[in-house]
Amino acid sequence: xxxxxxxxxxEFGDFTAVNDLSIxxxxxxxxxxxxxxxxxxxxxxxxxTLLRPTNxxxxxxxxxxxxxxxxxxxxxxxxxxxxGFYPDxxxxxxxxxxxxxKAVCPAVAKKRVKDLLEKVGLSKAAHKKMKxxxxxxxRRAGIAQAMLxxxxxxxxxxxxxxxxxxxxxxxxxxISELAEDRLVLLSTHIVSDVEYIANEILLMKDGALVxxxxxxxxxxxxxxxVWKCYVEKREVPQLIERYKISNLKxxxxxxxxxxxxxxxxxxxxxxxxxxxxxxxxxYFGERVGEEHAAI
Amino acid sequence: xxxYIILEKGLVRNMLQFELKKIFLKPVNKVLLVLxxxxxxxxxxxxxxxxxxxxxxxxxxxxxxxxxxLKKEQKKWEGPVTEDVLxxxxxxxxxxxxxxxxxxxxxxxxQGFADLQDLICAAFSEPGxxxxxxxxxxxxxxxxxxxERRISRLKKEVSEVEEGRTGAFSQKQQDFLIHQYESLETPxxxxxxxxxxxxxxxxxxxxxxxxxxxxxxFFVSGIFSDEFQTRAxxxxxxxxxxxxxxxxAKIKAGFLTITVLYWFVMLLFSAVILGVLGIGGAGCMxxxxxxxxxxxxxxxxFQEWLICMFGGYIGNLFILTFAMFVSAKSxxxxxxxxxxxxxxxxxxxxxxxxxxxxxxxxxxxxxxxINKFIGDFVFCEIGGKVFGIYSALVPCYLxxxxxLLPVMxxxxxxx
Numbered sequence: 001x002x003x004x005x006x007x008x009x010x011e012f013g014d015f016t017a018v019n020d021l022s023i024x025x026x027x028x029x030x031x032x033x034x035x036x037x038x039x040x041x042x043x044x045x046x047x048x049t050l051l052r053p054t055n056x057x058x059x060x061x062x063x064x065x066x067x068x069x070x071x072x073x074x075x076x077x078x079x080x081x082x083x084g085f086y087p088d089x090x091x092x093x094x095x096x097x098x099x100x101x102k103a104v105c106p107a108v109a110k111k112r113v114k115d116l117l118e119k120v121g122l123s124k125a126a127h128k129k130m131k132x133x134x135x136x137x138x139r140r141a142g143i144a145q146a147m148l149x150x151x152x153x154x155x156x157x158x159x160x161x162x163x164x165x166x167x168x169x170x171x172x173x174x175i176s177e178l179a180e181d182r183l184v185l186l187s188t189h190i191v192s193d194v195e196y197i198a199n200e201i202l203l204m205k206d207g208a209l210v211x212x213x214x215x216x217x218x219x220x221x222x223x224x225x226v227w228k229c230y231v232e233k234r235e236v237p238q239l240i241e242r243y244k245i246s247n248l249k250x251x252x253x254x255x256x257x258x259x260x261x262x263x264x265x266x267x268x269x270x271x272x273x274x275x276x277x278x279x280x281x282x283y284f285g286e287r288v289g290e291e292h293a294a295i
Numbered sequence: 296x297x298x299y300i301i302l303e304k305g306l307v308r309n310m311l312q313f314e315l316k317k318i319f320l321k322p323v324n325k326v327l328l329v330l331x332x333x334x335x336x337x338x339x340x341x342x343x344x345x346x347x348x349x350x351x352x353x354x355x356x357x358x359x360x361x362x363x364x365l366k367k368e369q370k371k372w373e374g375p376v377t378e379d380v381l382x383x384x385x386x387x388x389x390x391x392x393x394x395x396x397x398x399x400x401x402x403x404x405x406q407g408f409a410d411l412q413d414l415i416c417a418a419f420s421e422p423g424x425x426x427x428x429x430x431x432x433x434x435x436x437x438x439x440x441x442x443e444r445r446i447s448r449l450k451k452e453v454s455e456v457e458e459g460r461t462g463a464f465s466q467k468q469q470d471f472l473i474h475q476y477e478s479l480e481t482p483x484x485x486x487x488x489x490x491x492x493x494x495x496x497x498x499x500x501x502x503x504x505x506x507x508x509x510x511x512x513f514f515v516s517g518i519f520s521d522e523f524q525t526r527a528x529x530x531x532x533x534x535x536x537x538x539x540x541x542x543x544a545k546i547k548a549g550f551l552t553i554t555v556l557y558w559f560v561m562l563l564f565s566a567v568i569l570g571v572l573g574i575g576g577a578g579c580m581x582x583x584x585x586x587x588x589x590x591x592x593x594x595x596x597f598q599e600w601l602i603c604m605f606g607g608y609i610g611n612l613f614i615l616t617f618a619m620f621v622s623a624k625s626x627x628x629x630x631x632x633x634x635x636x637x638x639x640x641x642x643x644x645x646x647x648x649x650x651x652x653x654x655x656x657x658x659x660x661x662x663x664x665i666n667k668f669i670g671d672f673v674f675c676e677i678g679g680k681v682f683g684i685y686s687a688l689v690p691c692y693l694x695x696x697x698x699l700l701p702v703m704x705x706x707x708x709x710x
Binding site: 045048069070071076078083084085086087088089093096097098100101102105149 | 302303305306309310313316317320321322521522525526527528529530531532533534535536537538539540541
């Protein structure tokens, strides 16, 4: 399975959400990282044929996905960021309906729904109405619906948003488990999610791909260092002004900072090993893209 | 290949079932369904209660008891309304007038032939008027010329109206009307028909049709827009059938909902009324009732019922299909919920403006009020040929309803 994106551009009026993006993806988990407004959702919606690109092409094993139409969507599983459902349906009915519109034959659908409900831990809630589910349960129902047709391409847009830590860990493990023999594209701005499960991380900024690679490869692209230091509270505002601070921990004596800088920010700062969160901060700063958060 | 076709059929059936579930599981729709049932039963009850039997100085009977008494009285007058019968009506009326102690007692004694009396009054009153006591003064021989009077009065009436004025008739319309009048087979046959009169001659039927449309509007208006309102559209459109068969399933679900609910309400309403008051008189021409005396449609009560029901269904189908189309196009349930109300009620009021009357007679609400207009001269002219308006409206809106379906499909598919 090869999904090839070539010179993909999507414009909304005079705003360019995705800008001349090219990438080829094969089986494996791809983590799409970027701040709000980077164009992740727009890219995913184009990959799901929900939006038509202004320019460029997307091909699946050499065939244009919009021309493939239903044949492409047959091998696609999608969990949107804003997961909508039918509130009066039970979980089981909801999944059986989605299975039907995914062209899964009724007998197979029944078995697959049962298996997936077990897998996502919703067996006991099968006859509960969708509107009565908790946020985490809804997300799990969401991943189950995405998997109903056993898709070759699984696109998950912010799947862990709004989940508590336990749910997130469970979700990550589930995605890892589902990722065998398929292409999974996972978008998030929760860095640790992709750090744990993605084979390759794609950094997106202002609609373009900034970097791609494993955590180690991305860390290696940083031209600044990560420093750990302990300062008094009154010094913090001044340091925030001058440096990118990737972590800040306060106790009764002072504040422990994690600073990204070329040179030592203060004399007693010590070098630390960079992690993916530092890379994220290094490339995206702290407030980038807030004005286009919905895109 | 064959297996694949069977499999797809199964999936389409499955999708349809779930679409119907989406509609009928909504709490508000459950409440509306009960409300529709209650309104239908109340409407039937009120229509039945409107049948009255007067007993002189004693309290008036209504409903099934009244119907039973009327049936007994009218049985004596059952048969073809010949010249002899018409003479007998006048003689009997005058005899009762002479013998009855009070007017109320006299009125009660005349109930067996009151319908025939009404016919004579309608026929021999001046155009546009109705003289209720005309039978007291008219001679039996003059009354016997009822059918000739119907045609001669029409001829006089249509030729007297000046061309260019509201209500004026073109030569073709005059010819059409006279032809229709002359085609009516006389003598008319008379028998007890209170069930049909309660069903077709009251305000309840068109009112119920409008209420039914407005309520079904709630059911179908969300079929398309709910995908967007629940934000389920992203998943729906990213599935294999999301842009083809699943949309068909939605259209089918809408069509089924409109059809089943409409016929359920109308058949229940008819069954309750006819079940209680009886189906006698089904074969009588509608002109036997004085309110339809001038009708240009030569049909029986049963045929009128079929026309009203089928025409109402087409009106219903068009208005609600249009509401679904608006839902698919605008993604707004609120806007599409307003459509049934606007299309079924607003033209009715606008039609009262003399300037707009003719134009408004082409609107689909006319199909919901066939029983109210079946006695009126509302025409349309196509290719130089004159028709009663319903001969044009029924096929026209039937074609438009089915013509909207592919438009709706493509609008939603392209979203």
